[in-house]
Amino acid sequence: MKNLLLTTAMAFAMITPVYAAGTHEGGHGHEKAEAGHGHAEMAAGMPGKADDVSRTIDVTMRETDDGTMIFEPASFDFEQGETIRFNVTNMGEIEHEFVIDDVAGNAKHKEMMAAMDMEHDDPNSVRLDEGKSGEVIWTFSNAGTFEFACLIPGHYESGMHGPITVSETQASAETVLAQADVEYTKGTIKKVDAEGGKVTINHGPLVNLDMPAMTMVFRADEAMLAKMSEGQEIEFVAEPVKGKLTVTQLK
Missing domain, CATH: 2.40.50.320 (Copper binding periplasmic protein CusF)
Incomplete structure (x- = not known):
C-alpha cells in the first residue's frame, strides 16, 4: 500500500523536475517567530495566540485504499475573528502537511514545491511524518473563502485540499452598513x-x-x-x- 501511494505521488511530482532541496521558511510572507508576533497578516488571516483560542478542531490526514489522500473533516466554516487551534494528526502511511492560505497562494506555493524539494516552516502550516501530531493556531481575521491543503508534490492532486469559509460577523456587517449610510x-x-x-x-x-x-x-x-x-x-x-x-x- 505504501509503495503504491509513493508511486502515485511521485508520478505527479515528476511532471516538473526537482532542482534543489531546502526548507521553505517564511515562504508565505512570514518570519518564523512566536505565534501572534512579528507576522504580516495574510488574506486568510494571521497566526493566533493560544490565549485567544475559541475552539479546538481535530484534523486527520490519511490515504484511502484506492490511493486517494484526504483530510477529515473535508471543510471548515468559521466566523470572522475566530482563533482556532487545529490539532493535526497524520494517520496515513506517508508524510503529509496541513497548510492554510487562499487558493491563489496555495497554487503558487504548490508550483514552487513541485520545482524544488522544500519543506514549509511557516506558522500557517505543519508537516508531519506518519503517526505524528502537531498543531496550527490561526486567527481568521478576514471574511471570505480560503483553503487548507497538502502541497507536497502529488498530494494536492490526489485529493488533499478543502475549503475554509469565513463568514462576516454580524457586528462587522452592521458597521459596513452604517458606514454606507x-x-x-x-x-x-x-x-x-x-x-x-x-x-x-x-x-x-x-x-x-x-x-x-x-x-x-x-x-x-x-x-x-x-x-x-x-x-x-x-x-x-x-x-x-x-x-x-x-x-x-x-x-
Whole structure:
C-alpha cells in the first residue's frame, strides 16, 4: 500500500523536475517567530495566540485504499475573528502537511514545491511524518473563502485540499452598513489648531445634523488633525461627541 501511494505521488511530482532541496521558511510572507508576533497578516488571516483560542478542531490526514489522500473533516466554516487551534494528526502511511492560505497562494506555493524539494516552516502550516501530531493556531481575521491543503508534490492532486469559509460577523456587517449610510459633507479647511485639537472648516450643509452651510470650528483627534492642512478640500462627517461637534470621518 505504501509503495503504491509513493508511486502515485511521485508520478505527479515528476511532471516538473526537482532542482534543489531546502526548507521553505517564511515562504508565505512570514518570519518564523512566536505565534501572534512579528507576522504580516495574510488574506486568510494571521497566526493566533493560544490565549485567544475559541475552539479546538481535530484534523486527520490519511490515504484511502484506492490511493486517494484526504483530510477529515473535508471543510471548515468559521466566523470572522475566530482563533482556532487545529490539532493535526497524520494517520496515513506517508508524510503529509496541513497548510492554510487562499487558493491563489496555495497554487503558487504548490508550483514552487513541485520545482524544488522544500519543506514549509511557516506558522500557517505543519508537516508531519506518519503517526505524528502537531498543531496550527490561526486567527481568521478576514471574511471570505480560503483553503487548507497538502502541497507536497502529488498530494494536492490526489485529493488533499478543502475549503475554509469565513463568514462576516454580524457586528462587522452592521458597521459596513452604517458606514454606507453616512453622508459626507464637502468643505475647505481654513485653519488647523493642532495644539488646541481644533479645525476650522468652511463647509456645505451638514445633513446628518440638519445644519446649513457655514464656517465652523470642529474638534478633531490628533490622528485626524495630522491629515489636515490649511486650504485642503475635504469630505468629512461631523457628529456630537461629548457635547462638542467633532470630525469623526475624513476622506
